[in-house]
Amino acid sequence: MKKTKSPDRELSAEKAKAILDGAMREFLAHGYAATSMDKVAAAAGVSKATVYSHFQDKEGLFTALIQQLAQKKSVFNLQNIQSLEGEPSIVLRRFATGMLENVMTDPQILTLIRLIIGESGRFPELAQSFVRNIEKPTIEALSQYLASHPKLRLPDPEVASRTFIGALVHYIILQEMLHGEDILPLERDRLINSLVDLILGRSD
Amino acid sequence: MKKTKSPDRELSAEKAKAILDGAMREFLAHGYAATSMDKVAAAAGVSKATVYSHFQDKEGLFTALIQQLAQKKSVFNLQNIQSLEGEPSIVLRRFATGMLENVMTDPQILTLIRLIIGESGRFPELAQSFVRNIEKPTIEALSQYLASHPKLRLPDPEVASRTFIGALVHYIILQEMLHGEDILPLERDRLINSLVDLILGRSD
DNA sequence: GTCTATACCGCGATAGAC
DNA sequence: GTCTATCGCGGTATAGAC
Known part of the structure; x- marks a missing residue:
């Protein structure tokens, strides 16, 4: 149970990962202030609204990303x-x-x-x-x-x-x-x- | 000679100093990308166009400032x-x-x-x-x-x-x-x- | 040389359809 | 949950008056 592929249920988590991935590329390449949420969304392959549905704002996305990266x-x-x-x-x-x-x-x-x-x-x-x-x-x-x-x-x-x-x-x-x-x-x-x-x- | 006060001739140099001064406050406070040329101009007490008449662009102003500060x-x-x-x-x-x-x-x-x-x-x-x-x-x-x-x-x-x-x-x-x-x-x-x-x- | 005004673009964030 | 479309603001840089 729960091993059954349920693409719709997993979509959210997959997108979250994609967003963090895109955010990583953009923030590491251009820094905090010079990175735009548009570029992050594009790099993640999602819309900007989706980014904002997973993270409160730009600061929240940035801190979540850096915390995760620093551990890894x-x-x-x-x-x-x-x-x-x-x-x-x-x-x-x-x-x-x-x-x-x-x-x-x-x-x-x-x-x-x-x-x-x-x-x-x-x-x-x-x-x-x-x-x-x-x-x-x-x-x-x-x-x-x-x-x-x-x-x-x-x-x-x-x-x-x-x-x-x-x-x-x-x-x-x-x-x-x-x-x-x-x-x-x-x-x-x-x-x-x-x-x-x-x-x-x-x-x- | 040349010691004669010639305010008009000195204006340019004084403004250049004022611009670097304003740029220092803004760049040190907010970093490169988050600093706007508007704020620099305001902090220097001059117009934005004057800033651009003394320095080629934002990068030029930034590098000139940091070079000067690092020495001082x-x-x-x-x-x-x-x-x-x-x-x-x-x-x-x-x-x-x-x-x-x-x-x-x-x-x-x-x-x-x-x-x-x-x-x-x-x-x-x-x-x-x-x-x-x-x-x-x-x-x-x-x-x-x-x-x-x-x-x-x-x-x-x-x-x-x-x-x-x-x-x-x-x-x-x-x-x-x-x-x-x-x-x-x-x-x-x-x-x-x-x-x-x-x-x-x-x-x- | 220095100003005001503006061209032109991209920003963060959200509303509303689906 | 995710999209498209849009709002309001502020960005760099410049043109043209004085």
Whole structure:
């Protein structure tokens, strides 16, 4: 039961998905203000009225979309933060590699973060849910991992965790987001190796 | 000569300044797409046609404004990067304090960077000039300072410089730009102290 | 050089047929 | 639930008077 195809009943849900899909393309390509509801409707293959029957208004559609996207494609591949086990130099290297690989593989992540940062003044709750759902778990997981290795003698694991992640985020922003690869070049592997050594006190 | 007040001759320059001033208020408050040339003209106290007589179009006005602003109010107070002299722990602490103080004192800096990052997809040359004129000199100055102190035994001063600055930038983004102070609290002094110790290998 | 007035278009949102 | 058609407003940019 309920497995019987009932196209009419499913239409609504399918359209909702199509709308979010069209909204994704348009908002990611042009930003919030420069995106029109007409274009969203066209990209979704529905009429504008249908868009408004599924979402209250432009703000509602935008926030619903970004919330959904931020969960699906976090910068830090969230599976990997659960596999924080093993030798520090290996774990940190794997963490950094995974994060950078993740961004290079899927450029939409870059665009999404650009959007969240760019609209963080007008959509503070969106920015905060990014911090809460993405940054916080990642920083805390790495922080706890570092704290659970007394051999590292890190006086402040949380700041160490933030520093490690901050260096990677700053690298991504500079090289990819702000197009600085040619202006301030730095090889990925060199960053990762030197950064890991720096955090681990080059003594492990 | 030429010191004689000639109001008519100066009118144009004064208006240009007024236009940039109005444009600053509007663009910083609402972003690029959501800002109208009508509002800019009103904020500047001139007519819309006058705006178009001084700047080619909306893009031209925007890029001229951002270029000018980015030079005037850089995140890293650029005077301080020339005073990189003395003991490392003191110099680094002063550098970090100055940078954070700078951002907290003038919230427009935050808004400006939000704008540059947010529009870095559509205005890549603006982003690149930010990297070239602001980030690059800062990173290189700190990098050279660190390299000139062999006692620190930093195997890769450039990555150390980037890591130090990256941690501070990430802190600013998380706490202030994305409104994460209550979600992921961290005292400024604790960050600075732990970060300086981490970079200097807690052994100086 | 600077104004007023306007051309022309696209916006967000809704009413009403089906 | 979804469509077409439309309302009212505000957008960028310019023409022409002064």
